[in-house]
Amino acid sequence: QVQLVESGGGVVQPGRSLRLSCAASGFTFSSYAMHWVRQAPGKGLEWAAVISSDGSNKFYADSMKGRFTISRDNSKNTLYVQMNSVRGEDTAVYYCARDRLPGPISGECDYWGQGALVTVSS
Amino acid sequence: QSALTQPASVSGSPGQSITISCTGTSSDVGSYKLVSWYQQYPGKAPKLMIYDVSDRPSGVSTRFSGSKSGNTASLTISGLQGEDEADYYCCSYAGSSTWVFGGGTKLTVL
Numbered sequence: 001q002v003q004l005v006e007s008g009g010g011v012v013q014p015g016r017s018l019r020l021s022c023a024a025s026g027f028t029f030s031s032y033a034m035h036w037v038r039q040a041p042g043k044g045l046e047w048a049a050v051i052s053s054d055g056s057n058k059f060y061a062d063s064m065k066g067r068f069t070i071s072r073d074n075s076k077n078t079l080y081v082q083m084n085s086v087r088g089e090d091t092a093v094y095y096c097a098r099d100r101l102p103g104p105i106s107g108e109c110d111y112w113g114q115g116a117l118v119t120v121s122s
Numbered sequence: 123q124s125a126l127t128q129p130a131s132v133s134g135s136p137g138q139s140i141t142i143s144c145t146g147t148s149s150d151v152g153s154y155k156l157v158s159w160y161q162q163y164p165g166k167a168p169k170l171m172i173y174d175v176s177d178r179p180s181g182v183s184t185r186f187s188g189s190k191s192g193n194t195a196s197l198t199i200s201g202l203q204g205e206d207e208a209d210y211y212c213c214s215y216a217g218s219s220t221w222v223f224g225g226g227t228k229l230t231v232l
Contacts, residue, residue: 037168037223044125044226045160045168045211050219059219095167100179107213107221108158110179112167 002026002111004096009116012086020116022079022096027111030054030074031102035109036081038092048094049081050105057105086120093117126151126212126224133230139200142227144212145193150222152193156215159188159197161208162226168211172197199229207231 008020022034036048049060049070058070069082079096094116097109127145134140144151144159151157157175160168170179172188175195185200195214199206212224 035221045162045213045223047213047221047223050221057219061220097168100170100173105219106173107156107215108170108173109168110170110173112169114167 002098004098004111004113006094006096006113006116009094009118011119011121012083013122014087014120015085017082017084018086018118019083020081020094020096020118022113024077024079024096024098027098028102029072029077033099033105034070034072034079035097035099035107036068036070036079037095037097037109037112038090039095039115040089040092043092046092047107050099050107051079052105053102083118086118088120091118091120124222126214126222128210128212128224128227130225131228131230133232134199134202135232136202136204138202139198140202140229142197142199142210142212142229144195144197144214144224146195146214146216146222147193150193150214150216151190151195153217154215155190156221157188157190157195158213159186159195160211160213162211163208171210202231204231 098111100108159172176188
């Protein structure tokens with residue numbers, strides 16, 4: 001069965017960096033685009049970034065552009081997001097999610113991880 | 123990339139039907155078929171309920187249906203059940219390979 005497991009969350013000081021990972025299993029990881037979606041405490045979902053199946057195309061929400069970098073290692077079936085210069089407003093649960101269809105990006109996510117909590121605090 | 127507009131809350135009694143609206147612009151909801159809806163229980167990951175405006179993934183109850191008119195998409199839940207009480211989010215393609223969610227709607231089953 002499809003599984004997505006995030007890791008790497010925790011408490012990070014403002015201005016520091018953090019990398020989240022998402023280990024995928026149960027499907028051909030290299031065939032699907034993957035997304036990061038975040039949710040601040042008590043708030044709604046916010047789309048953050050997407051990476052194409054082969055990693056050649058990456059797109060970001062304006063609020064993440066320049067500070068966040070999405071990447072993937074298809075040999076390890078793992079998705080990453082590097083978060084630099086973190087700010088208080090980056091405090092959120094970060095979900096990785098699989099695009100619904102192999103190939104072109106649809107932005108419609110059929111499988112989600114359980115989420116990783118990132119808390120930005122001094 | 124402004125969030126799509128959803129009502130903060132809706133409510134209904136068991137057996138009734140409710141509709142949640144999701145209003146965007148001609149740059150997102152109004153221009154693309156890539157509108158999806160998600161159900162989220164507290165502390166849980168979202169679940170895809172509707173994709174491509176009106177299609178249901180395998181396993182999702184036929185009580186859930188989606189539609190779109192102009193810049194507004196809608197999710198209708200018929201035969202409301204207690205287990206439907208959750209938060210619901212719409213999502214739309216917004217052009218330039220970006221996506222935008224709605225602010226979310228809390229559904230209360232009375």
